Amino acid sequence: CTKSSASFSEDVFAKEIAKPKKIFYMDNQIFCADPQIWLNDEDEYSTVKHQWDKSFKTFSNLLKIITEMNATSTEAFTTMRELRNKIKSEIVTISQTTTNIQQVQDKLEAAYKALRKTGDQKNSFANYTTTEEITIKKPIQKDTKDTLCTTHMRDGTICHENCQLEVNFESGSSHFIRCSCMGQDGKCRICGCEPSSHYHDNTEMVTETKTIEKVLEDIKAQYDMADKTHKKISNYAHQFQETFANLQDQANANYDRIFQLCTDLSKICSRFNFVNELHANIENMRMDARNIQSIDLRKNAESDIRKLETFINEKSNALYNKD
Known part of the structure; x- marks a missing residue:
């Protein structure tokens, strides 16, 4: 093509691609037509040859410029x-x-x-715990002494409260034969046991109600x-x-x-x-x-x-x- 017959302007090229440093115009239509069309036509042949020589010169100039350009890294x-x-x-x-x-x-x-x-x-x-009330018996100290039976003391039985006999904390003797709890048959009127099973104690078993926590x-x-x-x-x-x-x-x-x-x-x-x-x-x-x-x-x-x-x-x- 020539400058006057280019398909797009320099401004359009610059906007869409890049602003060119130099423009080369070449006519390559010779490659698009059958040579028989212009080969035997003197006028057409002259036109084609002119454009070819012009394009070849342009191509030579392009190669020259390329060879003179500095190498650019890609x-x-x-x-x-x-x-x-x-x-x-x-x-x-x-x-x-x-x-x-x-x-x-x-x-x-x-x-x-x-x-x-x-x-x-x-x-x-x-709430996996619950409370429960239980009754327990608990010994307490007292100022007076009582006559108790070794067999029945656990159920809280007192054979003679505030006994005045000489103190004897040991059982197994005849010491308590003179205690007022003894009957005429020589046995305790309260528990029915022999005098030898009795002893003195200054504690008393009392009943106590206690609340305990029970795990379910x-x-x-x-x-x-x-x-x-x-x-x-x-x-x-x-x-x-x-x-x-x-x-x-x-x-x-x-x-x-x-x-x-x-x-x-x-x-x-x-x-x-x-x-x-x-x-x-x-x-x-x-x-x-x-x-x-x-x-x-x-x-x-x-x-x-x-x-x-x-x-x-x-x-x-x-x-x-x-x-």
Whole structure:
């Protein structure tokens, strides 16, 4: 083609591709037509030859300029490709992390429900003790001495209260034959035992009512089981909370890396179109966010996506503002 017959203007090329340093016009239509059309036509042959010679000269000039140009490293293109791939990889990681967050959230909610249930069960079995009143006999010291029988003292029988005989705390003798509790037959009128089974004591057995706490073992067993289950589920819930927090931190770190990678890429290629490259990825992120069942989690995910979209829009707008 020639300058006057070019398919698009220099301005359009500069806007869509890049501003050219030098423009070369070449007519290659000779390769598109059957040579028989112009080979035996003197006028047409002259026109084709003229355009061919002109194009060949242009091509020679192009080769000359190329050979005189300084070598330019293509390492930047490799770096650009690596950065772009890393950005997309981080986005894929965020999508997977979003799925993992939803799964952990589901488990966490299930754990909370189980905690409430086991907590209720635990409370329902908490009253596994009861009180019971019992009657006991208890010895107390007294100022006077009584005559007691070794056989009947346990049931609280006092054969002679406030006995005035000489004190004898030992049984087995005939000392108590003179005690007023002894009958004419030589046996105790109270307990019917021999004098040798009697002795003196300055204690008295009194009856006392006492309240004791009694454990209902069957109820306590159910309480212990509910308490064990409650603690186990509580531990699971704590682990899910930690995992949930770690996943949130991981997603935030992924976004930070994306922002940094985009910044690094724009420094190498200021005309990189982030919108075209990442539009499909962002749409996939939106679809993943719509699958989140928790309202708060969905709002957070959508907010992060909007921040990313705003960021890449600003990068792309900066491209056109330069033009």
